[in-house]
Amino acid sequence: MMILGGRSLQLVYALLIFLYMQTSIGFNSTTGDYEIRCIESERQALLAFKQSLVDEYGKLSSWGSEEEKKECCKWEGVQCSNTTGHVTVLEVPWLKGNLSPSLFELYHLTYLDLSCTDFNLSPVPESIGSLNKLQHLVLCFCNLSGSLPSQLANLTSLQSLDLRYNKFDIKNLEWLSPLSYLQYLDLSGNDLTKVNNSWLEVINKLPRLNILYLCGCNLPYVLPQSIPMINTSTLLAVLDLSSNNPSASTFQWLSKFNKSLVSLNLSDNSFQGLIPENLSYMTSLETLDLSDNQFEGGIPKSFGNLCKLRSLNLSNNNLDEMLKELIGNLSGCLRLSLEGLYLDENKIKGPLPEMIKNFSSLRWLSLYNNKLSGTVPKSIGLLSKLEWLGISSNSLNGTITESHFSTLSKLRGLDMSFNSLSFNFSRDWIPPFQLDEIELASCKLGPKFPRWLKTQRNFSNLDISGNEISDGIPKWFWNLSSRAFHVNLSSNHLYGVLPNFSTTKFADSFSLGIDLSKNKLGGPFPVFPINVTYINLSENRFSGSISSLCTITSGNLVVLDVSHNQLSGKLPDCMTRSTSLLILNLAKNNLSGKIPSSIGSLSRLKSLHLQNNNFSGEIPGALGNCSALQFLDLNYNSFSGIIPVWIGERLSSLNFLLLRSNNFSGDIPLQLCWLTNITLLDLSNNNLSGTIPQCIQNLTALARKESLAHDHNSWSERSYAYNASVMWKGTERDYGNGNLKNLRIIDLSSNKLTGEIPIQTSVLFKLVQLNLSRNQLTGKIPPDIGQMRDLESLDLSHNRLSGQLPWSMSQLNFLSTLNLSYNNFSGRIPSSTQMQSFDASSFVVNPALCGLPLTPTCPGDEKSKSKPTDSGGKDNQEDKSEFWKSFKLGLELGGAIGFVEVLAMKFDHPWKHVCFLLFNNVRIRLSNLKDCLYLLVAAVGSMVRGHVSRLGRKLKLFEPSVSS
Template sequence: MVLRTHLTITKILHIYHISFTYAIFISDFILITSNMMILGGRSLQLVYALLIFLYMQTSIGFNSTTGDYEIRCIESERQALLAFKQSLVDEYGRLSSWGSEEEKKECCKWEGVQCSNTTGHVTVLELSQLRGNLSPSLFELYHLTYLNLSRNDFNLSPVPKSIGSLNKLQHLVLCFCNLSGSLPSQLANLTSLQSLDLRYNKFDIKNLEWLSPLSYLQFLDLGGNDLSKVNNSWLEVINKLPRLNILYLYGCNLPYVLPQSIPMINTSTLLAVLDLSSNNLSASTFQWLSKFNKSLVSLKLSDNSFQGLIPENLSYMTSLETLDLNDNQFEGGIPKSFGNLCKLRSLHLSNNNLDEMLPELIGNLSGCQRLSLEGLYLDENKIKGPLPDMIKNFSSLRWLSLYNNQLNGTVPKSIGLLSKLESLEISSNSLNGMITESHFSTLSKLRGLDMSFNSLSFNFGRDWIPPFQLDEIELASCKLGPEFPRWLKTQRNFSNLDISGNGISGGIPKWFWNLSSRAFHVNLSSNHLYGALPNLSTTKFADSFSLGIDLSKNKLEGPFPVFPINVTYINLSENTFSGSISSLCTITSGNLVFLDVSHNQLTGKLPDCLMRWTSLVILNLANNHLFGKIPSSIGYLSRLESLGLQNNNFSGEIPRALGNCSALQFLDLNYNSFSGIIPAWIGERLSSLTFLLLGSNNFNGDIPLQLCWLTNIALLDLSNNNLSGSIPWCIQNLTALAQKKNSTDDHSFLVRINASIRCEGSYSDRASVMWKGMERDYGNGNLKNLRIIDLSSNKLTGKIPVQISVLLELLQLNLSRNQLTGWIPSNIGQMRQLESLDLSQNQLSGHLPWSMSQLNFLSTLNLSHNNFSGRIPISAQMQSFSASAFVGNPSLCGLPLTPTCPEDEKSKSKSTDSGGKDNQEDRSEFWKSFKLGMELGVAIGFVEVLAMKFYHPWKHLCFLLFNNVRVRLSKLKDRLYLFVAAVGLLVREHVSDWEES
């Protein structure tokens, strides 16, 4: 009854409105007609036709079927919308309602379009998830008051100048639109604007003067755009916006605020929210900020260049509720005056250099705001000392973050008195002692608990029921064991659980797998868990939006488990699972990003269902008993960055489809039975490779020249194959080994499941590498420090290319057990970073280059079993190696092989025969030269003193003259010395080569 009454009243009001409109129309018609009579009949007909046209164009219509009056689309605006549609690509069908002929006439009913109830003009347009161009036809909708085109892709289109025609626009949202170019000055015509959001585009903003006329502007967001070219003029412009209430300029590359550029501020300023985070601002900014002492409610200055102590004048902002100073370089502690910020609710000081004792720091916040403070974030600093008991004074505290500091001592039980606490993060400190039930006695609202990486032991009763239901449970590297924690049975809503490294033994209870349907990350790794896993696809965990599970480094066994189709992260490495991995083909959601089942006892073939895992970034199947060929479906893994198949029984050729994995940075096929040639397309299509390990297989043929295109290679292992031919001369193009260039073995991955759920993490590559004659495991970020070329144990022939000496950053070179001939490149000494050099068991000859004595970091050397001859270069480094490094070279002499070389004996004998006479002549020549030098020096000095003593006009001239003589003699001496030394080294280097030829 009420609904019918409401509809009736609505119709009456609508009919009244229409009647009133027609009355005005008729009166205007009569008035205009009477006034136009003097123009004659023809003119009267024109006026009549005009009025009829206006009548036909009216936006008011009557629906005879329903008896309702409805708003109709204005033709010109409908055409403008259709023209705008023509410039767009609608992949998701957002504009499907703009399609049929009947609907085309009623644009007010189209998706994202709203019209005025009185005029029929389009006043609201809101569209997203489209791409194309920002057509100027859009700006023919002159009556728009609200325009939101956020999160479209306009392909770097500029903003058309015609946007200035929308002078009725009150709200404009163009964020995340991939727009570029200069912002048109016609934006200044939008004088009705109240809010403007242009964040995260690629505008080339050189000035902000177009903002000045927008006096009604209350909300402005330019975040993520480069404002470095506007210098300090942004301060002046902001000063001219008297109604501005909210301002976001984060990530704008704002320069330092120069003190002399700070403008006088209008006292009517209403600025309440200001975000200047992620810029280049310095301390002078606070001088400008002090002018907003009475208005600012939220101030964010994180990720800037602030240094030194936290400014005292921030405490004058008595209206502040949120203060964010994260990610700067503030030192010391919190000013005592902060105790006067009575309205402060959230204080962010994370990731600075604060080093005050925690009790003192907390004491400075014990003023009037201790009753209002809800969030205190002090993580990632250098804060020392114990957790103070006085925390109990902050009765309103809801979020406390102190992780990654230098705190010590025990956790006080008084922390359990913070009855409103929702999140407690104290991980990565040096806290110790026992955690009992009393620590959580009143924490019924606790949702997040992170006490990881401390020396804490947990002692709860077997039947303890916690007062909380946790969402985040992070207790890694604590002491929850040895029994699986029973209190977890009460936690049925967690999304993140990490109890890794807790010394927990035994099997995983069955009830565990049916706890939470919200779990998206479960980490039980590095414990002593054993037994088989259930069918995880039928557990409650399978109902989660996504699931990441880490059970690595345990003693789990049995067949490979079946996972839910929505799993995103699987790490079962370092267990004893056995059997086939074909059950992986049940994972069909396409969200799998991480799969590591290395170091198990898995058998069978790699299933040909990899096309279902198009999001995969990490695939590690190393150290199992898998066999067969790599399926061609691997070519669908276009996002794959790390592929580890080493130490299995894979065979056949490397499939060409692997070339589609262009994001690969790590490829390890070592210790398998692959055969055929090394494909040239590896160098052509996998240009991102940093680590390429193909050793200990059955590859044959030449080393393809295209491998020289891998300019990012830090580790190249082709050892223990049947490769022939020569070492490519283009090896100098491996620029990551020639120049100081940072490599990475870390991979970050992120897959967004929906607006709130995403899978993200990081991974460090692992590989078994022959380093200085010993096989070693490298992982945990250590692999990136290696620079290695290993071509050993092949059938390579020819010479060592002289270009190899260009690889100045190489740490290890192993060319042993080949059939190489010729000499060692004479300039090998410029490879100063070499720590290991193995050229043993080849057919190399000639003298060892004297430049080898410059390899000061060389700690492992093997030149044995070649045909080297002559003297071993003399240096502390070369003579430090044992004789085994040089054995098998019969014509090689000198320490550490023999005390002397044959030519040393001949020289000694000749020296004995003519030694007396030669020595006497040498001494005579020396004293003659010494006497001549003394006489010349005394003469020059005596003349200089006389001239300067007795003839003053010559004093300055003589000083310059004799000083010039001394300098020239000194330079001549140095040049002669260098010339003689260079000739001596050259003769010494090549005399043995001349003797051989």
């Protein structure tokens, strides 16, 4: 919705190039009765170039050597001079292959466009310098690499050069200096780290340069002393330095273009502090983009004098002024020219001010995701030119009436979502607008279905989710728009039966996504048109079979979620043509039978949810063809047989493997250790036997710090809310998109596993939950278990484990759930604030285990205490006195340490981990003594007593017999 300042000028410039070609270059090679024939050497050069390419789409099918195809001037993408017959234009984008040097034998080329052709990291040949008549060169998105040849300096006729988004190793830009006719230059997406500040000097030497794009180039810091004197002939009008990391001194250089710059883009550059005042001196500016930085405060008052500014983008910064003051600073001549104002995603406060109505030219106003409060003034309805209004995700309240839209006849986009707004329109109200985007999520439009929507017949995006609508969906709704792209009516109280979508106007949409989840809709599974890409009917009351699934999965369906309904019967075996499906969620229904083998045709499937059904039989081997799977959830079914080894061999992208509560038997396959991306492995409550594989250490995602990153290739996938039911600390919980990526869990509980816990388990440093309970495990707990510092839940109960608890367990500072009960552990429970915070139930039925919190003492503790004697006299009394002084000191020190630890546990702060480690290391060293408390106190007491005695001898305060 933004004004296309710089890019619109780019399009204008491309149009000028096109017009130039129309007038100076003939589109066909015929003039009167005289036909200019193709020059043989150039035809051969073109054919050689074709041989180096892969033409997947037949773009070069007209190129050939047959007699009727000899006239290369008539080939697709080729144009010749209508006087000389030389090839002057070659425009063949979207190919693959190598950049053949034969191409550069077309010495008369003036226009060359090979954009979006994959040259497989080929370098640019030095022979490109032979094209000295070239005026326009486009090699963007070509996957080229290597150094740029210095021979580019020979292209002295160049007027436009587009090399954006390649992988060049650019060490200098001196080759640009001779290109004195260059007006348009785009190097975006290429790394300019090595050029130092020479880019400033070179740009300054290009007197005709008018448009410059250096987006995402890793530009080095601009040093004030390196800023060159400006060339008075420079006409730079469009400048894009976005997505770099320049210094604040960049503004000093920019100030030299005060009278020429029309469009300036400095977005995504990590600029901090206040917005520089000197930007307001650029009186020719029409578009200014400072979004995605860290600017604070408000807008300089001097910005109100930018009389030509049409678009001001300050979104995603840290602006925190009151909106009234911020708008007030723009109330100069700017208020008459400003068409687009983007202040979204800041910290702007206060109500919407009445003065907004003074901006008579405003077409786009975006204020979403701020801290705005109060009501929406009716004066906003006086912005008669307004086309887009976005005020979502604030704390606005009150009632919206017809008067808010009284003159907004040009309004095309409305986003008031996620506020406490109620809409109150008369039943027969006819809005003055035709909206393309209607975003009113979490507002109150109900309880009746909004009748005014009947007038909106051109929308592509409609979101009235969470609107407290308790009504049936009227029949007229399904025939409103043939442009519907995304329709969201979820989280209401809608009831009734859905129509056959194939007979509605929605069926004429190019690509339809529909979300009706979390309602009370029922009846049979509806019939959808083949153009549908996104279906979410979860948490409703649909029943019966899903045989119509065969129709929609043969089209372009990307997401299908019908979970949490009452669907029954078998899964139809008809998915052989489902090449686009990424997410299939049939969970929590009454589906039964075996998984059909045609599911293996879902080659792009990323997420398969079949949990909480009645599926049975073995997992079909065809599922191994779904090599893109990241989520596989088969929990709570009746699957049987062994866990297939091909899961580890062929599903290497798996992040989540959930097989809880089935009838799987046999050993845990060693091949599961090949799942290096797995973060949640749940095989619990089955009949698995054998040992836990020692190769468990190969599950490296459980040792890495970084979170999962999932690629979302389509709008449909991005819109879907991933969800998984996870057993967390003994309770099953639902986790959504945001939290799933942080889970690191292994749950092998309630099986028949034997043998020892592999010591390799200790290297899974980022594991947060480990549950091996209710098995037949023997042996000891791995001694280095304390390395698993992120562990929050550990359950080893109901096994046959034995031996002492490792002292390293006292290092598990984030452990909040612990169950070691019903084993054969012995010895003392390690001492730590964390271990003693659990109640006795965490340790019960371990007959030889002792210590707090299970028992006050351990056997033999009383023997280590010193017995009183009559001998010793004064020395003995002094020893006792010093002992109790030292004991008090030890208690005070321990209390202080414990208090700090409690504070660290209470408050979530970055130094929390440091604090734990510091005090824990001290405690562990002391805990290694046979009786840590007694010996610590005795040692401190002895040291203090010795110092006191020596001091006493010097001061003659004690008798010699007192000294020891």
